Amino acid sequence: MRLAGPLRVVVIILTAGLTWILVSLLLGTQSGFSRLQQLLSSPENPPTAEPRPRRYKCGLPQPCPEQHLAFRLVSGAANVIGPKICLEDKMLMSSVKNNVGRGLNIALVNGVNGELIDARFFDMWAGDVNELLKFIRTLHEGTLVFVASYDDPATKMNEETRRIFSELGSSVAKELGFRDSWVFVGAKGVQDKSPFEQHTKNSKSTNKYEGWPEALEMEGCIPQRKADGQ
Numbered sequence: 001m002r003l004a005g006p007l008r009v010v011v012i013i014l015t016a017g018l019t020w021i022l023v024s025l026l027l028g029t030q031s032g033f034s035r036l037q038q039l040l041s042s043p044e045n046p047p048t049a050e051p052r053p054r055r056y057k058c059g060l061p062q063p064c065p066e067q068h069l070a071f072r073l074v075s076g077a078a079n080v081i082g083p084k085i086c087l088e089d090k091m092l093m094s095s096v097k098n099n100v101g102r103g104l105n106i107a108l109v110n111g112v113n114g115e116l117i118d119a120r121f122f123d124m125w126a127g128d129v130n131e132l133l134k135f136i137r138t139l140h141e142g143t144l145v146f147v148a149s150y151d152d153p154a155t156k157m158n159e160e161t162r163r164i165f166s167e168l169g170s171s172v173a174k175e176l177g178f179r180d181s182w183v184f185v186g187a188k189g190v191q192d193k194s195p196f197e198q199h200t201k202n203s204k205s206t207n208k209y210e211g212w213p214e215a216l217e218m219e220g221c222i223p224q225r226k227a228d229g230q
Contacts, residue, residue: 058086064221069114069144071222073183076100076150077215083148085119092146093119102151103127106135111142111187111225121150129156136164139188142225149182151212169194178202181213185222196220 056063057070064070074084082095085107092107093100103124108117122132139145145168154176165173168186171193176182185196200213208214 057089058219060219060221067224068221069109069224070219071146071185072219073146073148073185073217075148075181075183075216076105078209078212079151081215083150085146085148087116087146088114090116092116093121093148100148100150103149103156104132104153105148105150106132107146108135108139109144109146111144112227114224117143124154124156125152127156129158129161132156132161133164136161136168139168141189143188144222145184145186145188147182147184147186149180152179153182154178154180169197171197172199179212181216183216183218185218185220196222 053061055061058072060070060072069088071088072084072086076083079102082100083093083105084091084095084100085093085105087107087109091097092109093105099119099121101121101123103122105119105121107119109115110117118135120135122129122135124132136145147165155178157173157176162173162176165184165186168188169190169192170184170186172182173184176199179202181198181200181202183198184194186194196218198216198218200216202211202213206213
């Protein structure tokens, strides 16, 4: 029985390949074998590419030490792209979660176990600052406060609001202005200024976007508080 056309072609190719290997071995060279390997290698399995750098919780380039919480904050870009607040690889606030808005986006977190207590946004252009004050006046000792601005974080801020953020560890709350970019992590009961804060002023000469400064991105590791409050 005659072999089908395609099968005959395969047999001829294999025969030629084996002959090539034998001749190469007899001549003391492996070039023929190497080339055959290249020809027969599957296009679905190309040579391994350079491994991508490993990313850790919230996209950090390095893992946090034990008893620390990994975080990443991104402020809003102009009035177009909303902010993001990530903690321990969980997105607490983002446009995808549909829980961010113009003004100050704030997530309150238990400083002992890292659990989310509440997350809200407060319109600092046309909203009521008293709603924000109700949210931050009665925080429990050790509560972590994550803040990311979007569009305008400061127009409705009053003296009390700025004082409370300063008591939470902010160095710039008292000078925060119209359409500034701001990201901040503070805590109730801190003794010193927070090391986790970035601020860019709204300035026509330096703004990245028309009418707004560039977005800010900050990441790091926050020590967890002990249950006894230490």
